[in-house]
Amino acid sequence: MLVKTYSSAVFGIDADTVTIEVNVSQGVRFFLVGLPDIAVKESQQRIESALRAIGLRWPGKQVVINMAPADVRKEGSSFDLPLAIGIMAANEKIIRRDLDSFVMLGELSLDGTLKPVKGILPVALKAKEEGFKGLIVPSSNALEAAVVNDMKVYGMGHLSDVIDFFNGMKQFEPVEADIKELFRSHANKYDVDFSDVKGQEGVKRALEVAAAGGHNIIMVGPPGAGKTMLARRLPTIVPPLSLEEALETTKIHSVAGKLGNNTYLMTKRPFRSPHHTISDIALVGGGSNPQPGEISLANNGVLFMDELPEFKRSVLEVMRQPLEDRTITISRARFTVDYPASFMMVASMNPCPCGFYNHPDKECVCSPGAVQKYLNRISGPLLDRIDIHIEVVPVAVDSLSEINASESSEVIRNRVVKARGRQSERFRNLENIHCNAQMSSTMIREFCRPRKEGTVLLKNAIDLLGLSARAYDRILKVSRTIADLAQSDTIEPDHVSEAIAYRNLDREGWAG
Helix, strand or coil: CEEEEEEEECCCCCCEEEEEEEEEEECEEEEEEEECCCCHHHHHHHHHHHHHHHHCCCCCCCCEEEEECCCEEEECCCHHHHHHHHHHCCCCCCCCCCCCHHHEECCCCCCCEECCCCCCCHHHHHHCCCCCCEEEEEEHHHHHHCCCCCEEEECCHHHHHHHHHHHHHCCCCCCCCCCHHHHHCCCCCCHHHHHHHCCCHHHHHHHHHHHHHHCCEEEEEEEEEEEHHHHHCCCCCCCCHHHHHHHHHHHHHHHHHCCCCCCEEEEEEECCCCCCCHHHHHHHHCCCCCCCCCHHHHCCCEEECCCHCCCCCCHHHHHHHHHHHEEEEEEEECCEEEEEECCCCEEECCCCCCCCCCCCCCCCCCCCHHHHHHCCCCCCHHHHHHHHEECCCCCCCHEEEEEEEEHHHHHHHHHHHHHHHHHHHHCCCCCCCCCCCHCCCHHHHCCCCECHHHHHHHHHHHHHHHHHHHHHHHHHHHHHHHHHHHHCEEECCHHHHHHHCEEEECCCHHHC
16 A cells, blocks of 8 residues: 655755655565655664554555655654554554655654654754655644644654554643743843943943944953853844844754754854864865854854854864854755854954953063964954954953942843944834945945045045955944934944944054
């Protein structure tokens, strides 16, 4: 008897439907075709043991299974459940005939328990797109799939539950997720706040500008100046995730298996902080079965790179293209995968090997030229792609002992949200442009026209600091953001002046 069940395979952050055709006929052999990998081939032993655990037996006949499309490689253990149900239906142990209305995923343990699998959210979105009636997944994955509206999601804990469901022996209610309540209860709730930071008003202002325009920023200062503390508070002032951004971010983390046990929709912008020993592939993604890297896991959030010069040169250089294109393409001989990489890069570094160059109290002990050599670990093209360069000076003891609290993250975030609102209105007719940092050169010429005095000021600064043409565009972008924070339609000279100050760590302006 020939039976078809349906599952899904994830490629990148999108899913493709897989049709599983099972034919049980006379004979004793077993065939599994359709480019299955080792994990899929091993499903026979898991299914056979699980069936035995619930009092059923593997068919004593020839079993032929084809996983279509047959020219696409099938990977992972998530096909265990649809394979088992297909075998039971073809062996006439399941009487329900609407198997073609459901997409099924789940890994089987030897006792028949369903284990959670990765990539459920993109599967649910694909199932809805293709008009399937429902989705059957392990209980642990049910809430994640239920985020998709108008899709009946059934969370099952055991293979016997799925068989009873199709045979009408038990009634199961679809799982529902209250997205609005989730956003209301979790959005903008952080363990840290800008009100904890004493002093550093100039750096906090620079971070506010970066958050308002989505700009990349690098902080340079001695150890203990507060660079990491400030960076970890940046997500608290960035506008909250929209539902579309939340779904995209959740898809990436779901595919990578990075969702927590109790997390089914990400409501906060991600903050990723890879160690400087990270490899190229771990940062940008890849592998024989390409997985998203840190830059994609930071999509719609913040990628914090502490001690930037300590990263391998090759690691830093592979970031140049994603910083410009906001996407990363991983190519293999048989296929190509695109992962989104629209993130804010926040970097920090010491000014020199000893860490005390330009320190107000401590003396730098580095040899002549060591400061420039240390900075040279970061290439000029990469440094040009960072919009804001800010120096972080240690806070005086008197400021640390102040009782008065600084501005809270909520107050700063309200200003940032207003500035982003102006940008959304400005770019409402442009596709995939949401903030000033995403503007192309053509858009800069259209939207970033300072007054004549500001233009003269900018040209003089370019000549004095020896900045590149890309730096010229970056200053105009940041000027536009500063004007948005001031709720100004015109870029005034003081806006340009502040933006120029945020380039004071360029080579000619920093280490001589």
